[in-house]
Amino acid sequence: MKYHIKDVKLAKKGRLRIEWANEYMPVLTLIRKRFTKEKPLKNTRIAACLHVTTETANLAITLKAGGADVTLCASNPLSTQDDVAACLVKDYKIPVFAIKGEDNKTYYRHISNTLDQRPNITMDDGADLVSTIHKKRRNLIRDILGGTEETTTGVIRLRALQEKGKLLFPLIAVNDANTKHLFDNRYGTGQSTVDGIMRSTNILMAGCVFVVCGYGWCGRGVANRARGMGANVTICETDPLKALEAIMDGYSVMSLKEASRKGDVFVTLTGDISVLRKEHFMLMKDGAIICNSGHFNVEIDLRALGEMSKKKRRVREFVEEYTLKGSKRINVLGEGRLINLAAAEGHPASVMDMSFANQAMACEYIKKNGGRLENKVYKVPEDIDREIAGLKLKSLGVKIDRLTDKQKIYLTSWESGT
Ligand code: ADE
Numbered sequence: 177m178k179y180h181i182k183d184v185k186l187a188k189k190g191r192l193r194i195e196w197a198n199e200y201m202p203v204l205t206l207i208r209k210r211f212t213k214e215k216p217l218k219n220t221r222i223a224a225c226l227h228v229t230t231e232t233a234n235l236a237i238t239l240k241a242g243g244a245d246v247t248l249c250a251s252n253p254l255s256t257q258d259d260v261a262a263c264l265v266k267d268y269k270i271p272v273f274a275i276k277g278e279d280n281k282t283y284y285r286h287i288s289n290t291l292d293q294r295p296n297i298t299m300d301d302g303a304d305l306v307s308t309i310h311k312k313r314r315n316l317i318r319d320i321l322g323g324t325e326e327t328t329t330g331v332i333r334l335r336a337l338q339e340k341g342k343l344l345f346p347l348i349a350v351n352d353a354n355t356k357h358l359f360d361n362r363y364g365t366g367q368s369t370v371d372g373i374m375r376s377t378n379i380l381m382a383g384c385v386f387v388v389c390g391y392g393w394c395g396r397g398v399a400n401r402a403r404g405m406g407a408n409v410t411i412c413e414t415d416p417l418k419a420l421e422a423i424m425d426g427y428s429v430m431s432l433k434e435a436s437r438k439g440d441v442f443v444t445l446t447g448d449i450s451v452l453r454k455e456h457f458m459l460m461k462d463g464a465i466i467c468n469s470g471h472f473n474v475e476i477d478l479r480a481l482g483e484m485s486k487k488k489r490r491v492r493e494f495v496e497e498y499t500l501k502g503s504k505r506i507n508v509l510g511e512g513r514l515i516n517l518a519a520a521e522g523h524p525a526s527v528m529d530m531s532f533a534n535q536a537m538a539c540e541y542i543k544k545n546g547g548r549l550e551n552k553v554y555k556v557p558e559d560i561d562r563e564i565a566g567l568k569l570k571s572l573g574v575k576i577d578r579l580t581d582k583q584k585i586y587l588t589s590w591e592s593g594t
Contacts, residue, residue, distance in 0.1 A: 179271045180286065182258035190233070190263030197230035200525035202571035203533040203564060204238055211242030216540045218243035221319075223295035225287060225305040226326065227255040227517050228274045231528035233263065236270050238536050244297075249290040250274035251301035251326075252471075253283045254510060255517035284308070291316060297542055298323030299535060302471050303330035310337065310344060321546030322346040324538045325553075326531065328361070328392065329447045329471035334553050346549035348538045353556040355530040355564040357393050364523030364531075366397025368516035369443060369469040370405065376494040376509050376519040377465060379441070382406030387439035389432060390446035391418040394469060398443055399427060410435050432456055442466045443515070444475035453477040457484060460506055467509035469516055476512040494519040533564045 198205065211217070222244045226232045232248070239246045248270060250256045256274040264270040271293075273286035287308050296319055298305045303325060309316055322345055325331050331351045337343040351357055373379070386407035388399045395411070399422070403409045411422035412432040422429050432451070435442075436459035444451045447470050454477065460466075468475045482488065487499040494515075496508045510518030522528075537560045542549070569576065579587070586592070 177265075177269060177271050178289065179265045180273045180275065180289065181261040181265055182275045184262045184266050186259035186262040187266040188263075190230075190257070190259030190261070191267055193230045193257070194233045194237075194260060194263055197525040197528075198234050201231065201234050201529040201532070203529050203567045204234055204536065206567060206571075207533055207536050208234075208238040208241050211238060211536070211540075215243035217543055220244045220297060220539075220543055221293050221295045222246045222297045222299060222539065223290045223293060223305060224248045224299040225251045225290065226299065226301045227251055227522055228261050228264075228272060229255070229257050229517070229522045229528075230260055231522070231525050231532060233260045233268075234525075235532040235535055236264060237268055238532075239539065240268065240270060242536070242540070244539070245293070247271045247290045247293045247295075248274065249286040250278070250283065251304060252514055252517060253278045253280065254513045255522065257521070288313075294319050296321050296546075297539055299326075299539070300324065300330050301326035303333040306330075306337075306347065307333065310342065314344070317344050320345045322348065322542040322549055324348045324350050324535055324542070326356075326535065327351050327471055328357070328394075331553065332447060338551075338553050343551045343553070345551055346542070346546070346554060347552075348542065348554050348556055350531065350534045350538055350556060353534045353561045353564075355561050355568070356534050356556075359527050360523055360531045361393035362397035362400075364397070364527040365394040365445070365469060365516060366399075366401040368520050368523050369394075369398045369445075370401045372469075372515035372518065372520035373441065373443070373465070373467060373509065376467075376492065376515070377507070379465065384408070384440040385410065385438050387412060387432075387435045387442045389442065389444045389451050389475075390470070391415075391422045392445065392447075394445040396425075398445060398469065399425075403427075407441075410439065433459060436460050439464060444468045445470045446475060447471065449474040450477045450480075451475045454480040454484060457481055457500070457506060460504070462504045463507065465507045465509065467515040468512050469514055471514065473512040473514075476508065478508065478512050481506065481508070530564055530568055533567070534560065537564070 256276040261272040273289045331349045413419040436456040485498040
């Protein structure tokens with residue numbers, strides 16, 4: 177078996193951590209039990225490009241239990257948990273190509289190693305597998321039934337391919353399932369981003385001016401959690417509707433230029449490039465902390481910051497201090513990569529439980545229906561989304577009410593008014 181990881185001797189630590197996460201993934205556990213019996217993914221090669229975390233390990237183990245041959249590579253050079261990679265290779269015989277801190281060349285070589293297994297299903301977090309296949313490995317397409325995409329940024333890239341009429345196989349946008357983005361993006365990113373900022377800096381959140389760029393589901397989550405810890409939260413947006421929502425949610429909203437003068441901490445979660453750039457760095461306070469929790473490391477213009485600086489030094493793990501030509505310092509966390517996965521452990525397992533239940537069931541769906549799907553971006557079927565919500569509630573021991581027959585009829589009729 178070919179693989180490329182940091183050190184297989186880390187497997188024991190990885191195993192304990194994977195088992196710990198599994199305790200918080202009851203829905204995925206139920207799916208794994210069913211997959212073990214039914215083997216719905218027999219004779220299916222799955223190439224997965226995901227953050228190599230304890231939660232992803234439990235997904236990979238589930239897919240393997242369902243009969244799949246799984247190969248895994250990282251979806252970000254800084255997010256790999258090396259002990260997890262070691263355990264998957266040693267204890268589960270799942271080939272992994274991922275090392276925390278790998279350079280860009282190695283990152284793409286690992287993607288290529290993963291694609292060498294000629295997948296029937298692709299599983300992406302950010303669409304790097306799909307884009308590599310479309311750019312360089314089109315010979316693989318004849319074996320591909322379809323693929324899944326985990327994140328907002330990836331779905332945006334896939335929809336761009338579809339709009340241009342260039343999408344070459346069907347994809348399921350796992351991100352768009354309600355049981356994914358309403359929980360993972362909001363509560364997962366919310367908690368893990370604040371966690372990453374605190375682990376890397378140990379700053380006091382209470383009383384700090386905390387600027388959130390982007391008020392999508394991820395931005396909302398971060399803003400809410402930062403407020404919960406006593407920060408004064410400011411939202412910067414380009415979409416008038418989201419800006420209005422932020423105002424009525426009780427935040428102060430202003431332009432990023434105005435916020436640049438006031439902020440102690442800045443987080444980008446927009447999915448777009450050069451959100452924090454020269455014009456903002458110039459206005460920031462001495463000691464400002466900037467980081468990104470969007471998928472790619474393009475949201476902070478680090479090149480411009482480098483050009484404006486006379487010195488750069490590492491002052492703590494995951495903190496680079498840039499000294500500008502005056503003498504002002506700006507601290508960049510996690511090299512501008514996803515701070516929640518670079519400096520913390522990513523989203524907690526309880527929330528990844530639902531995201532990865534969607535992934536596992538979407539794979540099963542592709543295997544069953546792949547031949548009938550068009551080269552389009554599909555939603556996760558609604559019955560799967562609802563089933564996952566139901567199972568999660570059950571695992572929490574929560575019972576909810578059912579509509580009576582009279583109520584059901586009322587909801588499908590138009591005749592009765594006041
Ligand atoms: N994305 C965010 N958090 C994650 C986690 N814990 N595992 C896999 N992907 C993630």
